[in-house]
Amino acid sequence: MLKKTLAIVLTFFVALTLCCYAGARRNIMVCDWCGKRIASNASFLRSEDKNFCSEKCFNQYAESLLPVCDVCGKRFKQGFTSNGRNYCSRACLETTFKECANCHRREPAGMILGDDIFLCDYCSQLPACSCCQMPLDKFSKEVGDGRTLCRECAKEAIFSQTEAEKIMASLRQELADKYKLGTNHTIKFELCTKADLKKESSGDGERELGLFIFNRKTLTLFNYAIRNRETYRILILKGLPPDFFRSVGAHELAHDWMEENLPHIDEPEIREGFSEYISWLYSKSEHLDRIPWRMEHNTDPIYGDGFRKIRDMMGKARTAAEWKEILLQAYPAPQNGK
Numbered sequence: 001m002l003k004k005t006l007a008i009v010l011t012f013f014v015a016l017t018l019c020c021y022a023g024a025r026r027n028i029m030v031c032d033w034c035g036k037r038i039a040s041n042a043s044f045l046r047s048e049d050k051n052f053c054s055e056k057c058f059n060q061y062a063e064s065l066l067p068v069c070d071v072c073g074k075r076f077k078q079g080f081t082s083n084g085r086n087y088c089s090r091a092c093l094e095t096t097f098k099e100c101a102n103c104h105r106r107e108p109a110g111m112i113l114g115d116d117i118f119l120c121d122y123c124s125q126l127p128a129c130s131c132c133q134m135p136l137d138k139f140s141k142e143v144g145d146g147r148t149l150c151r152e153c154a155k156e157a158i159f160s161q162t163e164a165e166k167i168m169a170s171l172r173q174e175l176a177d178k179y180k181l182g183t184n185h186t187i188k189f190e191l192c193t194k195a196d197l198k199k200e201s202s203g204d205g206e207r208e209l210g211l212f213i214f215n216r217k218t219l220t221l222f223n224y225a226i227r228n229r230e231t232y233r234i235l236i237l238k239g240l241p242p243d244f245f246r247s248v249g250a251h252e253l254a255h256d257w258m259e260e261n262l263p264h265i266d267e268p269e270i271r272e273g274f275s276e277y278i279s280w281l282y283s284k285s286e287h288l289d290r291i292p293w294r295m296e297h298n299t300d301p302i303y304g305d306g307f308r309k310i311r312d313m314m315g316k317a318r319t320a321a322e323w324k325e326i327l328l329q330a331y332p333a334p335q336n337g338k
């Protein structure tokens with residue numbers, strides 16, 4: 001969003017015509033500023049339909065017509081007007097500009113990142129972090145698959161398979177504790193690159209930060225099916241900061257639960273919407289602040305619309321059993337199984 005504030009130099013003229021009368025005959029007259037009577041033989045000043053006993057009264061009156069600065073309250077002759085408000089100086093006008101989160105200058109135009117991060121026009125054109133969109137600097141870090149992280153995201157980004165596995169195991173436990181959402185089978189977890197994700201994804205792999213893959217192989221012996229072998233895998237991009245990593249992890253674990261509990265639902269909007277919803281609930285409860293906002297404002301027809309649809313459907317339900325019941329009512333399982 002580009003927000004422009006238009007500053008116009010405003011010059012204020014008091015249009016006054018001065019007239020001096022001395023000793024003319026006239027009716028009783030009072031000063032329109034101080035209210036004193038003007039003697040019949042005294043000189044006075046006149047402006048349009050007003051009379052003044054002295055130059056001092058006239059000057060005070062003229063000043064009272066000047067605009068007031070909306071910031072410091074001073075009256076001024078030359079200043080700025082913007083969005084119907086008056087400013088006596090550039091300094092007062094600048095107090096109304098947002099401070100750029102990157103260069104810290106106060107600027108009238110730029111863009112808003114997330115719910116309230118302002119970047120000025122200049123900074124919003126700089127190469128940006130693949131994760132949070134903040135401008136990159138010399139402390140930025142290349143992930144090695146085309147992505148670059150800003151210094152903040154790079155600080156705690158997860159690059160170690162062991163660390164990632166640990167987080168996934170505790171995340172699985174947390175979802176089971178919080179929502180009774182979980183499965184017991186083994187899930188093979190892999191920290192991967194963007195290229196790995198693209199290769200495995202059924203979509204274009206551009207939007208995804210992670211992937212859940214379910215595979216069923218039927219083992220046969222002399223043409224007889226003897227056993228099904230199911231494999232469950234979760235892939236998550238390396239180089240994600242912990243809050244992103246955990247929100248993606250929660251999303252993929254929700255797919256895993258759905259695969260086991262509601263395998264007949266195959267509408268992408270419902271599958272992705274449900275996973276986003278679980279990730280949203282979890283991110284909110286863990287105060288992973290920048291995550292829920294993104295989901296709420298995601299305009300993607302599958303992820304964004306799907307999330308909002310599921311959120312509306314679920315209302316106050318907060319356990320896996322309740323979610324399953326609500327989804328089964330809307331999407332009944334076929335009678336003969338699937």
Ligand SMILES: [Zn+2]
Pocket residue numbers: 031032033034035036052053054057
């Ligand atoms: Zn007066």
Ligand SMILES: [Zn+2]
Pocket residue numbers: 069070071072073074087088089092
């Ligand atoms: Zn001012």
Ligand SMILES: [Zn+2]
Pocket residue numbers: 100101102103104105119120121122123124
């Ligand atoms: Zn800036």
Ligand SMILES: [Zn+2]
Pocket residue numbers: 129130131132133134149150151152153154
């Ligand atoms: Zn970043």
Ligand SMILES: [Zn+2]
Pocket residue numbers: 251255271272275
């Ligand atoms: Zn998904």
